[in-house]
Amino acid sequence: MATGTGNREPQSFERRADERGSGGFSSETVTTLAIFGLCVLLLLASRFISPAFGSLSHLQTILILSSFLIVAGFGQGMVIMTGGLDLSIASIITLGGVACTTLGHMGSLMAIPLALVICAGVGLVSGFGVAKLRIPPFIMTMAMGVIVYSACLGYTKGSPWGSAPEAAITLMKSDLLGLPLAVYFVVAFALFGWFLQKRTSFGRRVQAVGSNARAAQLAGVRAARVTMLVYAASAASAGLVGVMLAGYADGATLRMGESYLLTSIAAVVIGGSSILGGAGTFLGTVGGAILLTTLGTIIQSLGVDEGWRTIIEGMIIVIALLLLRDQLYTKIRMMTSALPGR
Amino acid sequence: MTQWKTTLRRSALGALGLLASLGLAAGAAQAKTADGKYKIYLSLSYSGNAWQSEAANIVKALAKTPPYDTMVDLEEVISGTDPQAQISAYESMIAAGADGVVSFPISATALNRTIHRGCQQGVLFFMYDATVTEPCAYNVSYITSGFGENSAQALVNAMGGKGKIFLSRGVPGNSVDKRHTDGAMSIFDKYPNIEVVAEYYSYWDDRTTQQETAKALAAHPDVDGIWAQAGEYGAIQALFDAGDRLVPMTGENSNGFRLALANPDYQARGLKGVSSGSPPAQSGYAFKLMMEILTGKRQLEPQSIQYPLPWVPADEVTLCKGDRIENGCNAFPEDKVPSSFVTEVFNPDLLPELSLASALDGKQTEGATIQPLPTEVTKAPPEPGINCQKCEPPADHFALTKIKPAM
Secondary structure, three states: OHHHHHHHHHHHHHHHHHHHOOOOOOHHHHHHHHHHHHHHHHHHHHOOOOOOOOOHHHHHHHHHHHHHHHHHHHHHHHHHHOOOOOOOHHHHHHHHHHHHHHOHHHOHHHHHHHHHHHHHHHHHHHHHHHHOOOOOHHHHHHHHHHHHHHHHHHHHOOOOOOOOOHHHHHHHHOEEOOEEHHHHHHHHHHHHHHHHHHHOHHHHHHHHHHHOHHHHHHOOOOHHHHHHHHHHHHHHHHHHHHHHHHHHHOOOOOOOOHHHHHHHHHHHHHOOOOOOOOOOOHHHHHHHHHHHHHHHHHHHOOOOOHHHHHHHHHHHHHHHHHHHOOHHHHHHHHHHHHOOOO | OHHHHHHHHHHHHHHHHHHHHHHHHHOOOOOOOOOOOEEEEEEEOOOOOHHHHHHHHHHHHHHHOOOHHHHEEEEEEEOOOOHHHHHHHHHHHHHOOOOEEEEOOOOOOOOHHHHHHHHHOOOEEEEEOOOOOOOOOEEEEOHHHOHHHHHHHHHHHHOOOOEEEEEEEOOOOOHHHHHHHHHHHHHHOOOOOEEEEEEEEOOOOHHHHHHHHHHHHHHOOOOOEEEEOOOHHHHHHHHHHHOOOOOOEEEOOEHHHHHHHHOHHHHHOOOOOEEEOOOOOHHHHHHHHHHHHHOOOOOOOOOEEEOOOOEEEHHHOOEOOOOOOOOOOOEOOOOOOOOOOEOOOOEOOOEOOOOHHHHHHOOOOOOOOOOOOOOOOOEOOOOEOOOEOOOOOOOOOOOOOOOOOOO
């Protein structure tokens, strides 16, 4: 019964958000649509840069490259939703890759679940530190990241061995009905993440803890348990990224997770989530991840110096953030209501 | 009050340091550990890729090979990618009375002052692969041997002198990446029909190379060739992902790349090129040179020594059947090493003591003993910002040494 209360509370928040809009769209939906709109605009504009852009194969490349960021962003997004930050995901991606290639000889059915369980276990420890020992998430996950990375380094002595499990290679490299399997996977994963977050009581509880942990606790949500589960889920999804990367590159490297730490946070924030927790949607994160990857492919082919490329990328991210902030919706309403005749 | 205390502490430390340096200078070129062994440090900036661990393993294996096993007390220190950390690691080594430091330096300039201080106290500094501009250190490196220009010419030849290419570079702002790319561009600029359509930084990492190349292929699916620094195995993977068509490409020494170059099926699909670049074996050569100086077998002033450029075109890829160097073999079967394994770990002239287990696990080879090095060393030409600070490159900078222009 107690959980039921925790379940209902954030829903009522959302309903209020819904009621602000005359068309029944929440600001979250507007942000998500706006991001995808921006992606489409970027793709159309990119045709001026290279005629090969905007083609089906370009879209496939973008989706495959974003798949890593989307899965990483799912875990990161949940942690950010609770008001935390997961700095260990880079190392746990490496752990996932190293574990599944090391265990690869046991066959996909054993190696991949085992790798994910190991990663989730590490996440559970981080969650325990944050929820029970009251260590700030920033510090706890950073420390865990260092420990995990060093363990991988020590275990592999610098060069991870073995090749990826068959299933991981199939997932990242094969086609189904003319489209890469990874594209179906991205779509399925996005729907799964959205469902978990918006249509299950667990998702609601996570949001409640992020909005106000104390209020959630009083309302009967077992905040500590939810927090621990969130960190475990984040680590498991980072581990999954490791497995996917191992399949993509057929092998693990110790640096494989590095580029996903900051970009996963960026994808979540661009996707309209509050960095302070309590608000956000996974579909927004998916949009953020696709936007960042699209940007990456386009900027790489601009033919300007690396320095300029990074400056342009940074500027576009800031502009996107400014445009896509929560207030966007309110602004549009204000602008339209200010029009004469309304 | 506190300031006064600090000053006092500083002067006390200074006096101690002075005393220590006097003592050390007197004992230079002698074994300093209590049991009469040479105290040698292996200083890595970072570990975490195949290249770094192989280079370190080679030194460890040699230190266990007789007679060095009874002469050397080797200690490995990994300090990370922060120059400050390596500076303090060097400081500790000097303070601990090191006879020699064999090291992969993280910066060509940041470590200079510390190295200079160490030299004054009689410590030998041998840098491998990466270099420093401090003149009292020895550099052992292939960097000046012309990887960029030679591999670029090989690519131009393979492409018939025309077409669109990608440049897969290393780390932005890194002097080695700049040297390689400048060398390559000196060639590409001679061919007006060669067009660089994408240039990206891959951080000498397979996975980054694969993703960056995939992005470039999205914009330019009609590319005709790829010039890559380390990480080239990722570039091949990206080509596989994009479809059946392969193109000429050059890259460094990963086992996966060499096997691909020699694969007749891939050749039929358009792959040709050359494998060249940075050999982990440099560390072993540096260590043996240092030991010969320490043991008085060799007189050699501090200088930059050039390691020969590995150069393996597709038709020269030869598989090693066992774990030793035989018949000039230069690649290993797939089940023996990971694809990212850097194959240039052997050198029949300089390092006959090594076997595959040396590079993989730092194990000495059964029955091997340390063999003397050839007397002659090849002096490296001056390379501004790489092995000297204020200097001019030679007049024949970027001259081709391994290949001739085909057109």
